[in-house]
Amino acid sequence: MKRITFYFILLTILSLLMAACSPAAQAATPTPTTSPLTFTDGLKRTVTLNAPAARIISLAPSNTEILFAIGAGEQVVGRDDFSDYPADAKNLPDIGGSNGVYNYEKIASLKPDLVIASELNTPDQVKSLEDLKINVYYLSNPPDLEGMFTNLVIVGELSGHKAQAETLVDSLRQRVKAVQDKVAGITTRPTIFYELDATDPAKPFTAGPTTFIDQLIQLAGGVNIAGSLSSPWPQISLEEILVENPDMILLGDAAYGNSPDQVKQRAGWSDLKAVKDGNIQVFDDNLVSRPGPRLVDGLEILAKLIHPELFK
Amino acid sequence: MLDIKNLSVAYGERLVLHRLSLELPAGQILGVIGPNGAGKSTLIRTLSGILEPQSGQVHVMGYNLPELNPTQRARLIAVVPQANQLPPAFTAWETVLMGRTAHLNWLGQTSSHDDEIVRQAMQRTDTLDLADRRVGELSGGEQQRLLLARALAQAAPLLLMDEPTAHLDLQYQYNLLQQIRGLVTRERLAVMIVLHDLNLVSRYTDRVALLVKGELRALGSPKEVLTADLLSQAYHTPLQVLSLEKSGLPYVLRSNSPLMRACIKPSSKSSASIRR
Amino acid sequence: MKNTARPYLFSFLLLVGALLLSVAVGSVSIPPMTLLNLFIGGVTARPLTEDTTTLSTILFNLRLPRTALVAMTGAALAGSGTSYQGLFRNPLADPYLIGVASGAGLGAVLAMSANWPYTTLGLLGIPLAAFIGAILTVGAVYQLARVRRTIPTTNLILAGVAVSSFATAITSFLMINSTGEMRRALVWLLGGSTMTGWQPVIALLPYITLGLGTLVTMGHALNVLQFGDEQAQQLGLPVQRVRVTIILAASLTTAAAVSFSGVIGFIGLIVPHIVRMVWSSDYRHMLPLSMISGAGLLLIADVLARVVMAPQELPVGIITALAGAPFFLWVLRRAKQQHLW
Numbered sequence: 001m002k003r004i005t006f007y008f009i010l011l012t013i014l015s016l017l018m019a020a021c022s023p024a025a026q027a028a029t030p031t032p033t034t035s036p037l038t039f040t041d042g043l044k045r046t047v048t049l050n051a052p053a054a055r056i057i058s059l060a061p062s063n064t065e066i067l068f069a070i071g072a073g074e075q076v077v078g079r080d081d082f083s084d085y086p087a088d089a090k091n092l093p094d095i096g097g098s099n100g101v102y103n104y105e106k107i108a109s110l111k112p113d114l115v116i117a118s119e120l121n122t123p124d125q126v127k128s129l130e131d132l133k134i135n136v137y138y139l140s141n142p143p144d145l146e147g148m149f150t151n152l153v154i155v156g157e158l159s160g161h162k163a164q165a166e167t168l169v170d171s172l173r174q175r176v177k178a179v180q181d182k183v184a185g186i187t188t189r190p191t192i193f194y195e196l197d198a199t200d201p202a203k204p205f206t207a208g209p210t211t212f213i214d215q216l217i218q219l220a221g222g223v224n225i226a227g228s229l230s231s232p233w234p235q236i237s238l239e240e241i242l243v244e245n246p247d248m249i250l251l252g253d254a255a256y257g258n259s260p261d262q263v264k265q266r267a268g269w270s271d272l273k274a275v276k277d278g279n280i281q282v283f284d285d286n287l288v289s290r291p292g293p294r295l296v297d298g299l300e301i302l303a304k305l306i307h308p309e310l311f312k
Numbered sequence: 313m314l315d316i317k318n319l320s321v322a323y324g325e326r327l328v329l330h331r332l333s334l335e336l337p338a339g340q341i342l343g344v345i346g347p348n349g350a351g352k353s354t355l356i357r358t359l360s361g362i363l364e365p366q367s368g369q370v371h372v373m374g375y376n377l378p379e380l381n382p383t384q385r386a387r388l389i390a391v392v393p394q395a396n397q398l399p400p401a402f403t404a405w406e407t408v409l410m411g412r413t414a415h416l417n418w419l420g421q422t423s424s425h426d427d428e429i430v431r432q433a434m435q436r437t438d439t440l441d442l443a444d445r446r447v448g449e450l451s452g453g454e455q456q457r458l459l460l461a462r463a464l465a466q467a468a469p470l471l472l473m474d475e476p477t478a479h480l481d482l483q484y485q486y487n488l489l490q491q492i493r494g495l496v497t498r499e500r501l502a503v504m505i506v507l508h509d510l511n512l513v514s515r516y517t518d519r520v521a522l523l524v525k526g527e528l529r530a531l532g533s534p535k536e537v538l539t540a541d542l543l544s545q546a547y548h549t550p551l552q553v554l555s556l557e558k559s560g561l562p563y564v565l566r567s568n569s570p571l572m573r574a575c576i577k578p579s580s581k582s583s584a585s586i587r588r
Numbered sequence: 589m590k591n592t593a594r595p596y597l598f599s600f601l602l603l604v605g606a607l608l609l610s611v612a613v614g615s616v617s618i619p620p621m622t623l624l625n626l627f628i629g630g631v632t633a634r635p636l637t638e639d640t641t642t643l644s645t646i647l648f649n650l651r652l653p654r655t656a657l658v659a660m661t662g663a664a665l666a667g668s669g670t671s672y673q674g675l676f677r678n679p680l681a682d683p684y685l686i687g688v689a690s691g692a693g694l695g696a697v698l699a700m701s702a703n704w705p706y707t708t709l710g711l712l713g714i715p716l717a718a719f720i721g722a723i724l725t726v727g728a729v730y731q732l733a734r735v736r737r738t739i740p741t742t743n744l745i746l747a748g749v750a751v752s753s754f755a756t757a758i759t760s761f762l763m764i765n766s767t768g769e770m771r772r773a774l775v776w777l778l779g780g781s782t783m784t785g786w787q788p789v790i791a792l793l794p795y796i797t798l799g800l801g802t803l804v805t806m807g808h809a810l811n812v813l814q815f816g817d818e819q820a821q822q823l824g825l826p827v828q829r830v831r832v833t834i835i836l837a838a839s840l841t842t843a844a845a846v847s848f849s850g851v852i853g854f855i856g857l858i859v860p861h862i863v864r865m866v867w868s869s870d871y872r873h874m875l876p877l878s879m880i881s882g883a884g885l886l887l888i889a890d891v892l893a894r895v896v897m898a899p900q901e902l903p904v905g906i907i908t909a910l911a912g913a914p915f916f917l918w919v920l921r922r923a924k925q926q927h928l929w
Contacts (some may be wrong), residue, residue, distance in 0.1 A: 011794060011795070011798070043706040044705075044706060045706055081900075094899060095899075096899060096900060096901065098773055098900050099775055099900070099901070099902070099903060100772055100775045100782075101775070101900075101901045101903070103615050103899050103901065104646075104650055104784060105614045105615040105616045105646050105650060105651075106615045106616065106899060108616070108642050108645055108646050109615070109616045109642060109646070111642060118697075122772060122782065123704060123706055123710070123711055124711055124714075124782050124783045124784075125782070126706070127706075127711050127785070128783065128784040128785060131649050131784060131785040132645050132646075132649055132650070133645060228887070230763075237713070318744070340904045357818070360821075360822045361821060361822070362818050362821060362822070380828045382821050382824055382827065383825075383826060385824070386823055386824025387824065388820065389822075390822075391819075391822040393818070393819060396816075398815065399814040399815060399869075401814075401864075401869035402811075402814070402869065402870075404812075404844070410811070410812055410815065410823055411811050411823065412826055413808075413823045413824045414823065414824030415824075418805065418808070418809075419805055419807070419808055419872075420807070420808025420809075420811070420812075420872065462823075466823070466824075480842070491909060571712060
């Protein structure tokens, strides 16, 4: 048995070496005419462009929204399945993304000079694109609004719309500040339950700490009842919801067919204050789950829902 | 050829064969008889390497059996097992060809020599005309003859047979045993054969071993072992043994059977007392 | 002689046809003549023009390596499946019987929750973890089933089922606890390779060659094993040694294949039956024929996976299951009448 183990380890090392030494294409670095733009992306890779990208493919809906928001919409030549905002994006060629599988042939045939990936993408997907001699920039998820602003500027630099991006960031900052100012004077913070998935109404999925939902609810002057749970995307039991007895229920899963009436009919939910008061609101989850400029839209809507009295 | 000394075999705690000793020279057919559970099949399986002896020694042609690997062992010992399910998809020819395994290389490449041996084996067992048929379509008796042919194809000097006549028609039973007798004489094989039919044992074996509860109760010629005393005690049933006129061989039947009351006279040589 | 050559000819033609199909089909339609030109150009290192760069990239960096990977995987799964069906004398045996799939799945899902550095070795992290998971699981099953020096078949199957269930349970637990990776894990478990390019092909090659090379020589031994362990031993086959060799070779091959291609079901189960029904029950022929046919059939399934819901790509495990299950039932009906087992 010992001999077998030895040969086996030898074989593993050998094949790893072979795989590691196999000819891998380098990311395209064509001869620079002007001073090249160099970036370090979220995977700590060095990405070099000679000029701002003119043909961009987006692999995530958040990236698509960012590109259009900073005025680079014309440069987008392809987008993933889920990119549905703004409306113009829907007309662009779809390069896959459902089931986590992208259509590399299509991507290659669109001859992009930059593909912007997100944390929805795996490192091997980035590698596959590199092997096709395509430039990839992996845009990490921002931890907070400031991080999102930074991402906007990065995409601005990548696409040659830096100034526009910075202007957008300024206006977004102002809007955030406006909400903060309004909320500063509140005396009470309503408790909120944000529902992500209630396939099992006894244990719905919600958003926990560090998520944007949690951060925005706080900024909007509310308290997320799941805010002190241990993981970002936990399942919370109905019992705990009953104990917390939130003032408001936000249905982030409204797009999947959940409605306030449907909630009222759920076994055991009728005892909740929010249900009795009829304080169940539908909410477009895309506004708070895509790390792009619409996060600020989401913040504003949340503030209006949570503190309607401030916005009369 | 086969030399067993104080062989003991156990299944876990239970001793199934207890200090068995016997010798089987080449050119001899040894019949093994005894009631169910006596250890007959255990003996066969131990000799063929399936079970490990707890103690004792077994030598075949001078080789110490437990030290041999399966291939070496198969060149010395061939087994005709009790008729059980043969893989139905192989043809009869392919099945008998399996008997050559111990003589073939790792890849199982056969030569015309192997083919010739298979052909002969099938001819001797009257199965040659079944050669291209799938085993799944054959009757129990035909399959049994194939098992014998396979063992013959193995060309081993010691043959172990576990109830080889079980599913055969009478004619084939006699044929088979006569074939074996012929082979033993011509090629100096040694054969150990477990049989239930005591009269076949009487007629076709040279020596008989009577096993009861794992012990060797008697070992000797058919006349010596097939006696009313020994058999009645071993099988727990009253038996009478007659001596056939022409051959002098013992003939076993139940006591008070109608046949006894017919014209055959009990011989004075055989034991006269009939256990009640 | 012509009779024994015919199945090989036929299955080889099937494979060649499937190879060509796999190279010719894709989202970007490249007409056959262009493909041929590109191929010759690539092989002779002809300089590329503006137009042909992209197409050449697609051909050499996407289609050819994928075709090679899928073919190797199909051969590996079918070859292992045939070996296991012979070894366990059970028509329901498939390459995942003693825990390879569940072990690989556990390894892969564990690895998915870690952040691998973007280096060559880091990118091989998940396949490596899957491989190690598979091997460790088979090792555990082996130890559990062992009775002194022998490994009885029933013990193997029982231990395999028990360990697989355990590994699967842990995997499910991990998946539920990290909703972020759930999607990725599910895709992996449904089968289909996530890596493109030649790297996986090169990494897989030694294992597949060694494993399938060993298995293909075990045809005679598997034939003898059909008579049962006792009779096989009495006929002179070193049963324990043969068994260990087959389990080792088949597990190695399957583990390697699963590490890069995820868990693709049905190929390992069905191809041996097809080969047995159409051609032969002789394992000396069944093994190579299964490998060739397995490669061809999985290639066809992969083409379907790309085409059926274009531009979306289905995991190939879904195609093999959807096509495989009814086909299997049909095979079952026909074979019952033919005394095939």
